[in-house]
Amino acid sequence: MRRRCAGKGPPVRALAPVALMMLALAGGATAEREESGQGGLARVIASSFRARGQADLDRLRQTPMQLACSVARPDALPADAQQRIRRDALQTVRFPPDGRWLGEWQRGEKIAQSGTGLQYSDPPDAPRGGNCYGCHRLSGTEVAFGTIGPSLYRYRQRNASDADAMRRTWIRIWNTHAFNACSMMPRFGDAGILTPEQIRDVMALLFDPASPVNR
Amino acid sequence: MKPATSNSAESPLSRRAGQGPSLPCVAGPRPAKQGVRAIADRWPLAFAASALVCATVRAADPTSVYRQMLADDNPAELAVARGQELWQTPRGPKHAALTACDLGQGPGVLAGAFAALPRYFADTGSVMDAESRLVHCMVTIQGFSRPELAATPFSELGEPQTDLEVLVAYVAAQSRGATIRVPQGVPQERDSYARGRDLFYRRAGPYDFSCATCHGADGLRIRLQQLANLTRSEGARSAFGHWPAYRVSQGAVRTMQWRLSDCVRQQRWPQLIFGSQAAIDLSTYLGVLAGGGTMDAPSLRR
Numbered sequence: 474m475r476r477r478c479a480g481k482g483p484p485v486r487a488l489a490p491v492a493l494m495m496l497a498l499a500g501g502a503t504a505e506r507e508e509s510g511q512g513g514l515a516r517v518i519a520s521s522f523r524a525r526g527q528a529d530l531d532r533l534r535q536t537p538m539q540l541a542c543s544v545a546r547p548d549a550l551p552a553d554a555q556q557r558i559r560r561d562a563l564q565t566v567r568f569p570p571d572g573r574w575l576g577e578w579q580r581g582e583k584i585a586q587s588g589t590g591l592q593y594s595d596p597p598d599a600p601r602g603g604n605c606y607g608c609h610r611l612s613g614t615e616v617a618f619g620t621i622g623p624s625l626y627r628y629r630q631r632n633a634s635d636a637d638a639m640r641r642t643w644i645r646i647w648n649t650h651a652f653n654a655c656s657m658m659p660r661f662g663d664a665g666i667l668t669p670e671q672i673r674d675v676m677a678l679l680f681d682p683a684s685p686v687n688r
Numbered sequence: 689m690k691p692a693t694s695n696s697a698e699s700p701l702s703r704r705a706g707q708g709p710s711l712p713c714v715a716g717p718r719p720a721k722q723g724v725r726a727i728a729d730r731w732p733l734a735f736a737a738s739a740l741v742c743a744t745v746r747a748a749d750p751t752s753v754y755r756q757m758l759a760d761d762n763p764a765e766l767a768v769a770r771g772q773e774l775w776q777t778p779r780g781p782k783h784a785a786l787t788a789c790d791l792g793q794g795p796g797v798l799a800g801a802f803a804a805l806p807r808y809f810a811d812t813g814s815v816m817d818a819e820s821r822l823v824h825c826m827v828t829i830q831g832f833s834r835p836e837l838a839a840t841p842f843s844e845l846g847e848p849q850t851d852l853e854v855l856v857a858y859v860a861a862q863s864r865g866a867t868i869r870v871p872q873g874v875p876q877e878r879d880s881y882a883r884g885r886d887l888f889y890r891r892a893g894p895y896d897f898s899c900a901t902c903h904g905a906d907g908l909r910i911r912l913q914q915l916a917n918l919t920r921s922e923g924a925r926s927a928f929g930h931w932p933a934y935r936v937s938q939g940a941v942r943t944m945q946w947r948l949s950d951c952v953r954q955q956r957w958p959q960l961i962f963g964s965q966a967a968i969d970l971s972t973y974l975g976v977l978a979g980g981g982t983m984d985a986p987s988l989r990r
Contacts, residue, residue: 514883514886514887517883517964517965517966517969518887518966520961520964520965521960521961521964521965521966521967522957522958522959522960522961522964522966523958523959523961524958524959525958525959528893528956528957528958528959529958530958532892532893532894532956532957532958533892533893533957533958534892535890535891535892538896539890539891539892539896540891542891542896543886543889543890543891543898544889545889545900545919591893591894591895591956592953592954592956593953593958593959594953606911607910607911608910616912617911617912618911619908619909619910619911619912619913620907620908620909621901621902621908621909621910657896657901659894659895659896659897660896664894664895664896665894666894666895
């Protein structure tokens, strides 16, 4: 079952927290793993967090991917488990209906710079950022970039810029687990963090020859 | 970091420093704790300039220069002094001092106590960290209201430190130099570690983040902020050994539970409840991993 974390509320949100906990305990693999520490991790989690602002308790429920990837060495997961994560992720991807991959790189740069969004301290109505610079080098002139993800500087030059390259990049942004099971990168499309329009703008930041990423 | 290089000996600030009291660099003797505030009050410019001049004479890497520069006269010492006052003064509805509070080494024993927390306490039947144990003492010994203490454990930006924050600073300071030994002798302590470790790797929320997403490898950064690798002893020792800390960007002493809670906020999770078992378990995980390290808190952080 696929669950959308940040999008418009799935029906499960209406359930009471107690019911959520029972659901978590009922899931075979979840219960087995959580109770293995004897102290009852599920019970501890249920009593240790409170909903605040836009961050409701439903966020603590794990998707199958999140559960499978919650290990010290996700790269050591069995091949079939990784295969399942990749296959499930690919099925979540929705492509632009009009076939238009690229928006405006100027807006994409703003999205890449902004880390606002989905924290309980963030205004719920403010436009969300992608915080791309938190983890990636992009523009050649922005020196305050993180290193958790690979450098994307000169992205166009380092990748093809045909429709297939754009399709693959779109998938990586929408749900990167389709290529890289248990990747650390958020599922910007699948989890509803960015809108398809915003993803188009980030795509332009990566592919437009005039973008500071490629200049 | 710019502060290390941008002020030469010719700057007006440092000339002014020459007229003030002589202020030691990091390598020199530390001034008496009570003296820090007096010097800062009387010679604010000299106080600031001293740090800049000190920094220019060292050629270490910029981050350690910055940290040393800040560590020279840590404002956390003011919180420590205030915490000592609160510890010794009869307070609360029961008009009692905290000197009978047992932080794990016996009533009133503070030396090394912080370096061995969280631990199991038989009187409550639970594993508690320094912060939850201090609240327990303030409630049981002094008669303060637990809900009130738990509602405002941390000061807001620009507000005075809470009683709990300065007490944590004081208690931590009594473990400065002590070896970190978070016990694993009873099943409850081992369960706490196991849950903390599971929590550390648990991915959830709209960003799919766990603690390990950012703190799972060496040498990573978010933007320019360096991230400790908290899956290994070296990183855990540095993190555990330096909290509580005077956080320069906050202008206040912040505790380990505050640190964990602010990470959880950025994970896009709901709010980590103060004193919750999950907060204590994460501390147990870090503390056990940090075993053999040295406490040096309250420290100074960005």
